[in-house]
Amino acid sequence: MIRKLLSLFILGFSTLYGLGQNLPSLLLGKNINSTFSILAYDKESQEWGIAVATNNIYVGNSTIYIQPGLGAFSVIAETEPEYAKNGFEQLKLGEKIEQAIQYTxxxxSSSNFRQVSGIDAKGNVYAFTGASLKYWKGKSTHLLGEAYVVMGNQLNDSVLSAMSESYKKAKGTLAERLLKSLIAGQRAGGQISGKQSAALVVKGTKQDWYNQIDLRVDHSKSPFxxxxxxxxxxxxxxxxxxxLSMLRNGNRQHGKQLLATAIPMVEGWDGLYTKVVQAEILAGEEDKAADFIKKAMKENAEWKENLSAFFMLSGRKDLSVFFEAFRFSEKDWYNAVRGLIQINKNEEALKLAARMIQKYPASSYLYYLSGEAFLNLGDLPNARLSYMKALELDPENEEAKKALR
Structure with missing residues (x-):
């Protein structure tokens, strides 16, 4: 009896004074997360997107649901995937977004602990904030805008208004505007209990899979x-x-301009430095290409595995320390030949391939690469002969098969 009274006292105390997330979670056994999010639709690009942040781990795991062409749902506070599952089914049946959410x-029985927002295929929006969230510490509410919703709980007072204003004024892609809004919310005070994870998902009906955005920071001191x-x-x-495409096609001016804007955006991603080096070589900036190789090697010693693709720079004194320590395998020579082809040095590629064929006469892939170089030079007969030789040596060389179709 005493234990029961004590539990009731603690629950009442937390309700009256809004002690925040952790105590209700412990008492009620519920997955309560202090979170804020923005959900939006871009009619021009036909994209739906959600950006969300919380002071818990992997916020993107259970708060973001998007079906391009149908709509999107964000479920926060105490999350429940059924709102999205049932919501999409209701939208398919022709129900309005309000009815799609109210169905679940x-x-x-726990809707009072949830926050749910939704948007349909035309940008109509609806949201609700569970009645019990008003007892949590901080501000818990939502705001509806034109084809967007911002909502959150345990927030500082001006967070949602800052997010809304930021989104309305922001320029750029839907993903860029959503993230600007989320960051504006954090700068306005964010959650009273801190920050730990954030996520951004954008999907559209016009996008190829590799252009769709699904980015998650699951645990960090600086998730934004x-x-x-x-x-x-x-x-x-x-x-x-x-x-790279512009530079390979001879559009050096615009290619260099675009490259200059891109390089600062990939700072720290050494896996992409190979393409940067290729682009700098195509742009006629060999010194910059060499500097990027040195930068890559400084940031990641294992980047040496990419050196073979830049064999054409092996004669430079400032790179000799790297190339002299590198031992080329047969597949490294493949990369060296391919690297020359990728920067439009097809004649040099053929010379190197011929040298390597003397060393590796049974190499199907060297003949295939020779075919690629001949093809780029417009020498179709020799390209065909090279592809056929590649298949003779390896009947399962799929790239050579495709080249001959």
Whole structure:
């Protein structure tokens, strides 16, 4: 009896004074997370997106649900995936977004502990904040805007208004605007209990899979900065690929301009430095390419495995310390030949391939690469002969098969 009275006293105390997340979680056995999010639809790009942050781990695991062409749901506080599962089914049946959310809410005995927002295929929005969240410490509410919703719990007072204003004024892609809004909320005070994880997901009907965004920072002391870095990496990689395409096609001016904007965006991602080096060589900036190789080797000693792709720079004195210590295997020579092809040095690639074929006469792949170089030079007969020789040596060389189709 005493234990029961004590539990009731503690529960009443937490309700009256809003002790926040942890005590209700312990007493009620519920997965209560102090969280804030923004959900939005971009009509022009036909994208749906959600950005969310919390003071718990892996916030993106159970708060973000998007089906391009149908809509999106964000479920926070005490999360419950059924809101999204049932919500999408209701939208498929033609129900409005309000009814799609209320369908589960009416059947949910714990709806008073939840916050749910939703948006349909046309940008119509709806949200609710559970009645019990008003007893939690901090501010718990939501704001509806034109094709967007911001909501959160255990927040400082001006967080949601800051997020809303930021989103309305922001420029850029939907992902960029969502993240700007989330960061604005944090700068306005964020959650009273701190920060630990953040996530950003954007999906659209017009996107290829590799352009869709699903970025998560599951545990960090600086989740907002880390999420911004990941988004920079995403767009930086796209820009570098575009710059490479321009440079390979002879558009040096625009390629160099795009490359200059992309390089700062991928700072620290040494896995992408190989493409940066290729682009600098194509741009006629061999010194900058060499500097990036030195930078990569300083940041990650294992980057030496990429050196073979830049065999054409092995004669430089400032890189000799790296190349002299490197022992080329047969597959490294493949990379060396391919590296020359990728920077439009096809004649040099053929010379190197011919040398390596003398050393590795049974190499199907060297003949395939020779075919690629001949093809780039417009020598179709020799390209075909090289591909056929590659298949003769290895009937399972799929790349050679495709080249001959």
């Amino acid at each position: 809410m009416k059947r949910d 900065e880390d999420l911004q870095r990941l988004l920079n990496y995403h767009y930086g990689r796209i820009r570098i690929n575009q710059a």
